[in-house]
Every structure is written in structure tokens, then in C-alpha cells.
Amino acid sequence: MRIVFVGDSLTVGVGDETYLGWPGRLCAASSAAGLPLTLYNLGVRSETSRHIKNRLGRELPPRLLPRDEARVVLSFGVNDAKIENGRRKVELAESVDNLFEIVSKTSSLCPTLMVGPPPVLDDAYRARIEELSDVFAGSCAEMGLPYLDMCRPLCRQSAYLDSLAAVGDGYHPGAAGYAAFAARVGEWEAWQGWFV
Amino acid sequence: MRIVFVGDSLTVGVGDETYLGWPGRLCAASSAAGLPLTLYNLGVRSETSRHIKNRLGRELPPRLLPRDEARVVLSFGVNDAKIENGRRKVELAESVDNLFEIVSKTSSLCPTLMVGPPPVLDDAYRARIEELSDVFAGSCAEMGLPYLDMCRPLCRQSAYLDSLAAVGDGYHPGAAGYAAFAARVGEWEAWQGWFV
Numbered sequence: 214m215r216i217v218f219v220g221d222s223l224t225v226g227v228g229d230e231t232y233l234g235w236p237g238r239l240c241a242a243s244s245a246a247g248l249p250l251t252l253y254n255l256g257v258r259s260e261t262s263r264h265i266k267n268r269l270g271r272e273l274p275p276r277l278l279p280r281d282e283a284r285v286v287l288s289f290g291v292n293d294a295k296i297e298n299g300r301r302k303v304e305l306a307e308s309v310d311n312l313f314e315i316v317s318k319t320s321s322l323c324p325t326l327m328v329g330p331p332p333v334l335d336d337a338y339r340a341r342i343e344e345l346s347d348v349f350a351g352s353c354a355e356m357g358l359p360y361l362d363m364c365r366p367l368c369r370q371s372a373y374l375d376s377l378a379a380v381g382d383g384y385h386p387g388a389a390g391y392a393a394f395a396a397r398v399g400e401w402e403a404w405q406g407w408f409v
Numbered sequence: 410m411r412i413v414f415v416g417d418s419l420t421v422g423v424g425d426e427t428y429l430g431w432p433g434r435l436c437a438a439s440s441a442a443g444l445p446l447t448l449y450n451l452g453v454r455s456e457t458s459r460h461i462k463n464r465l466g467r468e469l470p471p472r473l474l475p476r477d478e479a480r481v482v483l484s485f486g487v488n489d490a491k492i493e494n495g496r497r498k499v500e501l502a503e504s505v506d507n508l509f510e511i512v513s514k515t516s517s518l519c520p521t522l523m524v525g526p527p528p529v530l531d532d533a534y535r536a537r538i539e540e541l542s543d544v545f546a547g548s549c550a551e552m553g554l555p556y557l558d559m560c561r562p563l564c565r566q567s568a569y570l571d572s573l574a575a576v577g578d579g580y581h582p583g584a585a586g587y588a589a590f591a592a593r594v595g596e597w598e599a600w601q602g603w604f605v
Contacts, residue, residue: 215454225449230440232433232448241428252428253421254450257471258411264471271467275453275460 214407215251216240217276219265219319220288223331223394224256228385236286238395239404248408261292261303262311270318277322284407285319290330290349291384294341301341308345309352316356326403327353327360331394332368333384334377339364359403366397410603411447412436413472415461415515416484419527419590420452424581432482434591435600444604457488457499458507466514473518480603481515486526486545487580490537497537504541505548512552522599523549523556527590528564529580530573535560555599562593 218224218236226234233241240252253276257264265287277283293303303311312327319325329346332339346364353360367373376390377383386394398404414420414432422430429437436448449472453460461483473479489499499507508523515521525542528535542560549556563569572586573579582590594600 222447225447227447230437230445232429232437232440237428237433241426244426244428249426251418251421251423251454253453257449258447259474260471268467268471271464275456275464278455 214248215253215276215281215283216286217253217255217273217283218286218288219269219273219315220256221260221265221292222256222258222385223291224288225254225258226256226391227258228380228382229388229391231388231391233388233391235391235395235398238392239399242395242399243408256288259292260289262289262308262315263303265289266311266314269315273319273322283323285323285325286328286404287315287319287325288328288330290345291333291342294330294338294345296338305345305348309348312349312352313356316353316358320356320358324407325358326401327358328398329361329363331363331373331386332365332377334374335383338384339368359401361398361401361403363394363397367393410444411449411472411477411479412482413449413451413469413479414482414484415465415469415511416452417456417461417488418452418454418581419487420484421450421454422452422587423454424576424578425584425587427584427587429584429587431587431591431594434588435595438591438595439604452484455488456485458485458504458511459489459499461485462507462510465511469515469518479519481519481521482524482600483511483515483521484524484526486541487529487538490526490534490541492534501541501544505544508545508548509552512549512554516552516554520603521554522597523554524594525557525559527559527569527582528561528573530570531579534580535564555597557594557597557599559590559593563589 293308372393376386436446489504568589572582
């Protein structure tokens with residue numbers, strides 16, 4: 214089975230000195246459990262839902278050939294909720310529109326899951342991510358797409374927060390943080406449901 | 410610095426139970442030496458130089474933003490030299506044309522290196538890869554592009570050959586093979602020259 218992870222720097226694993234990120238950890242765990250997966254990591258630094266929407270249609274087809282079983286995991290939003298030059302990079306309403314468009318593309322190709330944006334250290338920024346995560350959860354419910362909130366749960370995990378503080382930019386964790394991230398996704402029944 | 414690795418299943422690390430592949434090992438070693446890199450892995454299973462040529466122009470720009478220092482490492486050829494339904498997937502002359510076109514795209518964007526295709530277990534298939542590697546070496550020399558032959562050197566390493574035999578399909582190694590692959594690239598002066 215091929216799994217394409219689509220997202221931003223947190224998907225590609227920026228800050229992780231092991232270079233596995235959470236997608237690599239999930240696939241290694243699956244392989245250790247006897248189910249090797251082909252991992253395609255399409256995370257790109259600094260991207261918002263707008264960027265992802267624009268490139269997804271071009272990048273998925275070479276990786277999702279009709280002859281192979283395939284899955285997509287989406288994860289973005291931290292950059293949408295970022296304030297740059299006094300403005301939010303992507304307004305809430307546009308983030309939702311982009312999510313709908315992205316999901317309409319992926320779910321016509323293969324089963325899709327969405328993993329929500331994780332917390333950052335800054336309180337105001339984190340509040341915007343929580344709000345976005347709630348809105349994404351509602352939109353995904355509307356579409357019948359499984360959605361995993363990451364922001365509040367990881368915010369209660371010192372492993373994640375300490376890792377954020379250690380890396381230093383306030384929103385990328387290191388290896389310990391990505392391990393906590395991967396553990397939460399790995400325990401998710403929607404993820405596990407793909408392999409039964 | 411962002412490094413984009415462009416290639417096939419051997420670039421994406423198929424068979425590697427650690428999910429690092431050789432690009433992940435190279436970047437982890439660089440990070441351990443004090444220089445963290447952003448790793449983009451654009452390896453896609455079963456692709457030949459023809460596939461790579463067709464998607465490269467679309468996939469590089471989102472990952473190579475003008476504001477960031479960037480590099481590209483190319484590695485393909487094993488699938489070009491494969492016989493399928495009695496025919497070579499890509500004829501030698503076309504492989505060379507594709508290489509020239511790929512390099513003209515990447516080297517206009519950023520410094521580029523090429524890592525040659527590694528050996529496979531089958532003797533006749535490996536001979537075709539060796540021949541292709543020699544032709545790629547000549548073409549790269551013509552373009553002034555550093556090229557690293559992998560086929561003959563890895564063929565003399567039992568770590569690589571044993572790993573190929575252990576995985577079982579005859580052309581993907583496991584973790585030990587990818588470690589040997591990464592070690593050879595890591596010792597290459599052209600790779601090291603990017604970080605001095």
C-alpha cells in the first residue's frame with residue numbers, strides 16, 4: 214500500500230534530527246508490525262492550504278497509480294493561521310474552501326484522512342490554530358472524512374511542548390515531539406482501520 | 410539549505426524498514442555534524458528518466474523558493490534498463506536525451522549532482538545498468554555535472570549485495586544496503602563540497 218502524506222513543514226519533519234518525521238515513524242511502526250508501506254512525503258515548508266490546493270492535483274497522479282492500493286493523509290493549517298505583515302496568511306473562510314477543494318480531489322482518487330494542525334508555543338497563535346482545527350473538524354464531519362484533532366491533545370503533552378521549546382522557533386518540534394505526534398496518529402482508529 | 414532528491418523507488422527507500430533511505434541517512438549525518446538540511450524526497454516507484462523528466466518541472470518550483478539556498482540530487486536509471494514485455498523500458502539514447510533535459514531544468518534552478526543507478530542481483534540486468542551508468546557518466550562530464558558511479562562499487566560490497574538478496578526482489582536493498590549507499594555518497598567530495 215502506498216501512503217501519500219500531504220502538508221507543510223510539520224509533515225516533512227522540519228526540526229527532526231532523525232529525519233523520520235511523524236510519517237516516517239508511522240510507516241516504520243507499520244513495517245515492524247508486518248505491513249510495509251510505501252511512504253511518499255509531500256510536505257513543503259511554509260505552505261498554506263492555498264499552496265497545497267494548487268499543487269496537489271499535479272503531484273498525486275504519478276504517486277497513485279491505478280494498479281496499486283493507495284491512501285492520502287492530509288495535514289495543514291499552522292501556516293494558514295499565521296500572522297504575517299499584520300495579516301493572517303489565509304482567512305478562515307478561505308481555509309475551509311481550500312479544504313473542501315483538496316478533499317474533493319483526493320477522495321475521488323483514494324481513501325483520505327485528515328490530521329489537524331498541532332499546537333505552537335505562542336498563546337494567541339495557538340488559539341487561532343485551535344479555532345481553525347474546530348472548523349476543520351466540522352467541515353470534515355460534513356464530508357464524512359475522519360479528522361484527528363492534534364492541537365489540544367498535544368498541548369497537554371509535555372513531551373511535545375518541551376520539544377517545541379527545545380527546537381526554538383516555537384512551532385517545529387524535535388524528534389521527541391514528532392514521536393508524540395506519530396504515537397497519537399498511530400493510536401487513531403481511522404488510521405488503524407486502513408490495515409485490518 | 411533545502412535538498413531535493415529526485416529519482417525512483419531506490420531514492421524513496423523502498424525495502425528500507427527504517428524508512429530513512431539513503432537521503433534520510435545523509436541528512437541525519439549532516440544534522441549530527443551541525444548542519445541541518447531540509448529534505449524533500451521526490452523519489453517515485455517504478456519511474457524511468459522519461460517519467461522524471463515529465464514531472465520535474467512542476468514539482469521543483471514549490472520546493473525551491475528563491476529566498477532559500479537549494480540543491481538537487483538526481484538518481485535514476487535502474488528502471489530505464491529494465492526489460493518489460495521483451496523490451497527495454499527506455500532505450501539508451503532516450504535515457505541520455507532525458508538526462509540532458511532533466512539537468513537543463515535543474516541546473517538552471519540550483520547546483521545539481523547525479524548519483525548513478527546501483528546494482529541489481531541479475532547479471533544481465535546489472536550489465537545493462539553498468540553500461541547506462543558509463544553513458545550517464547560521460548554525459549554528465551560533458552555537462553560539467555559531478556557524477557558518482559554506484560553500480561560497480563556497490564557490487565563489490567557484500568553489505569549491499571547481501572541486503573539485496575535479503576529483501577528478495579533482487580533490486581531493492583534493506584536498511585544495511587541503504588546505509589552502504591548513503592556512506593558512499595557521504596564520502597563523495599562533490600557532496601561534501603556543498604557544505605564547506
